[in-house]
Amino acid sequence: MEKLYKFLKYTFIILWTVFIVAPFLWAISTSFKDFQSVNSKVTYIPWLDFEPTLEGWRVLVKSPARGGVDIVEPYFNSLFVTCTASLISIVLGTLAAYALSRFTFKAGFVRNNDITFFFISQRIMPPIVLSIPFFIFLSTIGLLDSLIGLVVVYIVLLMPIAVWIMVDFFNRVPKELDETALIDGCNPYQAFYKVVLPNSIPGLIVAGMFCIIFGWIDFFFAFILTFTEVQLLPVKVVALNSSITPWWSLSASALISVAPLIIVAFVVERYLSKGNLSGALK
Amino acid sequence: MNLIGENITYKPDDQFHLNDVSFNFKKGNLYTILGRTLSGKTTFLKTIAGLLNPDSGNLSFEDNDFIKIPVWERNVAMVYQQFINYPHLNVYENIIFPLKQRKISEDQIKKDVEEALKTVGLVGFENRKIQELSGGQQQRVALARSLAKKAKILLLDEPLVNLDYKLREQLREEFKRIFTQGLSEDTILIYSTTDPQEVMELNGEVIVLDEGKVLQKGPAKEIFENPRNLKVAEISNDPPMNILKGTKNSEKLSFENILINSPSHFKNLSDQGYNFGIRASEIKLDDQGEEFEIELAEISGSETLLHLKKGESKVIALIEEVMNFKIHEKVKIKFNENKLYAFDQNEELVSSPYGVSHG
Numbered sequence: 001m002e003k004l005y006k007f008l009k010y011t012f013i014i015l016w017t018v019f020i021v022a023p024f025l026w027a028i029s030t031s032f033k034d035f036q037s038v039n040s041k042v043t044y045i046p047w048l049d050f051e052p053t054l055e056g057w058r059v060l061v062k063s064p065a066r067g068g069v070d071i072v073e074p075y076f077n078s079l080f081v082t083c084t085a086s087l088i089s090i091v092l093g094t095l096a097a098y099a100l101s102r103f104t105f106k107a108g109f110v111r112n113n114d115i116t117f118f119f120i121s122q123r124i125m126p127p128i129v130l131s132i133p134f135f136i137f138l139s140t141i142g143l144l145d146s147l148i149g150l151v152v153v154y155i156v157l158l159m160p161i162a163v164w165i166m167v168d169f170f171n172r173v174p175k176e177l178d179e180t181a182l183i184d185g186c187n188p189y190q191a192f193y194k195v196v197l198p199n200s201i202p203g204l205i206v207a208g209m210f211c212i213i214f215g216w217i218d219f220f221f222a223f224i225l226t227f228t229e230v231q232l233l234p235v236k237v238v239a240l241n242s243s244i245t246p247w248w249s250l251s252a253s254a255l256i257s258v259a260p261l262i263i264v265a266f267v268v269e270r271y272l273s274k275g276n277l278s279g280a281l282k
Numbered sequence: 283m284n285l286i287g288e289n290i291t292y293k294p295d296d297q298f299h300l301n302d303v304s305f306n307f308k309k310g311n312l313y314t315i316l317g318r319t320l321s322g323k324t325t326f327l328k329t330i331a332g333l334l335n336p337d338s339g340n341l342s343f344e345d346n347d348f349i350k351i352p353v354w355e356r357n358v359a360m361v362y363q364q365f366i367n368y369p370h371l372n373v374y375e376n377i378i379f380p381l382k383q384r385k386i387s388e389d390q391i392k393k394d395v396e397e398a399l400k401t402v403g404l405v406g407f408e409n410r411k412i413q414e415l416s417g418g419q420q421q422r423v424a425l426a427r428s429l430a431k432k433a434k435i436l437l438l439d440e441p442l443v444n445l446d447y448k449l450r451e452q453l454r455e456e457f458k459r460i461f462t463q464g465l466s467e468d469t470i471l472i473y474s475t476t477d478p479q480e481v482m483e484l485n486g487e488v489i490v491l492d493e494g495k496v497l498q499k500g501p502a503k504e505i506f507e508n509p510r511n512l513k514v515a516e517i518s519n520d521p522p523m524n525i526l527k528g529t530k531n532s533e534k535l536s537f538e539n540i541l542i543n544s545p546s547h548f549k550n551l552s553d554q555g556y557n558f559g560i561r562a563s564e565i566k567l568d569d570q571g572e573e574f575e576i577e578l579a580e581i582s583g584s585e586t587l588l589h590l591k592k593g594e595s596k597v598i599a600l601i602e603e604v605m606n607f608k609i610h611e612k613v614k615i616k617f618n619e620n621k622l623y624a625f626d627q628n629e630e631l632v633s634s635p636y637g638v639s640h641g
Binding site for chain 2: 176177179183
């Protein structure tokens with residue numbers, strides 16, 4: 001019984017791993033092929049089955065005028081928008097979360113929980129509901145089809161995540177820690193950045209990771225709020241057409257667009273598995 | 283020049299956390315706040331620290347209005363019952379944290395920290411991380427941080443309550459030593475606890491607090507000998523003082539069909555109903571005594587606590603040796619009538635074996 005269970009468990013894990021990893025392996029292999037290797041016969045293993053070339057990758061950085069797809073500009077656009085929006089979201093979100101966790105707000109019937117819910121409700125609504133208001137908003141202030149406009153919209157999308165994670169984190173930091181800092185001669189601002197913040201790094205890392213992931217993979221708003229001036233990576237990759245762009249370049253662009261997420265995932269996984277997340281505080 | 287509180291009241295919700303509390307604390311003295319959980323001890327200390335602002339009343343220190351001074355400028359130190367240290371700093375950095383905030387010179391800091399570490403017995407632990415320390419050591423770090431600061435007011439909020447029995451005993455001894463040697467003449471030390479034994483051992487001025495109200499103030503000995511009313515008698519004894527309803531009838535006291543001789547210190551009491559109080563340690567096993575039924579027998583260390591019952595009356599007896607009893611077994615006990623207290627119908631003390639003071 002024990003053996004059967006073990007057998008089934010490992011079989012399932014292996015099948016699942018193959019299911020997840022196979023497309024990546026296929027894409028990696030394809031990205032190094034040329035016309036010959038893709039169209040002649042089924043091939044998988046470089047050097048043995050086919051002669052690898054970097055042509056697929058070179059196309060990505062060539063300008064369209066010279067037959068390339070120029071993924072560089074959208075790539076850096078995406079990088080800029082995601083990082084800027086994540087950074088601002090984390091900074092504002094952390095401050096908001098600390099206030100919500102430590103102070104009691106009263107405005108009419110509004111309490112702390114209502115404010116927290118207001119932040120989270122931005123994520124509860126389906127994005128399509130937000131698309132028209134966002135479009136009208138950006139066109140009114142003249143930021144449609146611009147990087148700054150996208151950063152603004154992404155802050156709206158990412159900050160709730162940061163607030164949500166950080167409120168939960170700060171609630172688990174004992175209030176006595178802040179109080180001790182006050183007694184030891186810190187004013188409330190010093191207590192925050194000298195004592196509370198250094199002990200919140202695990203929370204900040206997790207919140208940052210989620211912001212980067214959700215910012216990076218967003219297709220919907222990047223698609224709706226940009227036209228010709230600015231293009232983000234997900235839109236660019238989806239717009240590539242397999243009848244024009246060869247398969248090997250498609251594979252390469254797909255791989256390079258998920259690369260940052262894979263890096264983030266591995267780094268954070270290391271951090272999580274060390275058990276550092278639950279925190280320096282008991 | 284003292285720390286003076288006048289009519290301090292704090293009532294954030296429907297309940298009083300502090301109810302008309304007044305005090306006058308002199309420098310160089312040790313004050314203990316004795317009260318059960320939720321009696322307002324922590325609120326009391328937090329008000330002095332400045333973490334809470336009272337709804338009404340005055341608080342002044344060295345002739346300054348303390349309430350107007352924010353926490354971070356008050357120069358107080360506080361040790362919490364939870365072991366609160368800065369987890370991102372090591373032991374040394376933890377202790378210098380308040381000193382660095384106050385911009386004290388490096389040399390002075392070094393000297394102060396060394397002294398504090400020596401006092402709490404943590405020399406050699408400077409570079410340890412807080413998480414690597416045991417609970418007792420963490421509390422020592424917190425204490426060292428408070429001592430190194432040389433604050434004029436040192437607050438300790440049940441500092442031993444989260445430690446295990448053995449460590450508590452050991453640290454309590456050390457606290458006594460630290461408080462008698464390690465404190466300068468201008469420090470006011472305020473120590474809160476639920477444990478009457480700690481109060482007696484620290485032997486300072488005691489304030490008995492219940493539901494935010496001061497029940498009695500005085501030296502530890504006075505609180506022990508003459509608890510002003512039933513509540514104080516309950517709070518200041520562990521196990522709580524046994525209370526038996528009964529009547530005095532010239533030379534005899536009677537309760538629950540028990541008749542004992544009235545002790546000499548009761549001779550001025552008029553014949554009427556009283557609440558008689560007797561400490562658990564003043565009830566002894568005696569073949570000539572009254573028969574009680576055992577409800578529960580607890581052995582703790584070298585003592586046995588007997589929960590006894592007769593009719594409506596329940597008493598707890600403290601037997602100073604380890605004995606095995608069966609539940610529902612009958613035992614005979616005798617009350618040491620020379621150590622009886624009498625409280626009147628209003629639960630006020632009217633006669634004590636240590637010669638009161640009544641009225």
